[in-house]
Amino acid sequence: xxxxxxxxxxxxxxxxxxxxxxxxxxxxxxxxxxxxxxxxxxxxxxxxxxxxxxxxxxxxxxxxxxxxxxxxxxxxxxxxxxxxxxxxxxxxxxxxxxxxxxxxxxxxxxxxxxxxxxxxxxxxxxxxxxxxxxxxxxxxxxxxxxxxxxxxxxxxxxxxxxxxxxxxxxxxxxxxxxxxxxxxx
Numbered sequence: 001x002x003x004x005x006x007x008x009x010x011x012x013x014x015x016x017x018x019x020x021x022x023x024x025x026x027x028x029x030x031x032x033x034x035x036x037x038x039x040x041x042x043x044x045x046x047x048x049x050x051x052x053x054x055x056x057x058x059x060x061x062x063x064x065x066x067x068x069x070x071x072x073x074x075x076x077x078x079x080x081x082x083x084x085x086x087x088x089x090x091x092x093x094x095x096x097x098x099x100x101x102x103x104x105x106x107x108x109x110x111x112x113x114x115x116x117x118x119x120x121x122x123x124x125x126x127x128x129x130x131x132x133x134x135x136x137x138x139x140x141x142x143x144x145x146x147x148x149x150x151x152x153x154x155x156x157x158x159x160x161x162x163x164x165x166x167x168x169x170x171x172x173x174x175x176x177x178x179x180x181x182x183x184x185x
Contacts, residue, residue, distance in 0.1 A: 114149050116146060120137060145173065
């Protein structure tokens with residue numbers, strides 16, 4: 001055997017011992033440095049450099065592992081603070097006080113309500129020729145109900161009435177939700 005073979009065998013034995021120790025307890029940087037500071041008898045400087053690189057890599061891996069564990073712990077602490085909505089059937093059931101509170105939330109929303117007597121289409125030339133006393137023919141017949149729109153959507157039909165010298169509309173027919181959906185198509 002040559003002195004290089006003896007150095008390599010000694011180095012392999014030291015690595016095996018270090019790995020066994022690592023399984024038992026984590027190696028510190030000082031332990032790794034002490035392992036490679038021992039003098040080698042055969043001038044295996046390249047092996048010492050390689051061993052030092054391996055030791056540094058193992059130490060970096062250990063630091064990365066510790067950092068990863070700390071990050072995971074921080075994430076688990078953050079997720080423990082999360083609060084989720086109760087999705088049980090009992091919680092989903094609407095209670096009367098919840099319904100009233102939900103309606104109160106939307107009661108102050110303003111809506112634009114309009115009543116339409118009828119419609120027609122005019123050319124710009126015809127519009128410019130209109131004057132006081134002109135008559136515009138609409139597409140509805142006399143006696144047909146007016147249409148009541150809320151925010152531009154038809155919701156009811158009715159008839160015109162006069163109350164205290166003001167026009168009003170008496171509702172005669174409310175549009176069903178199915179009819180409203182059909183009008184959207």
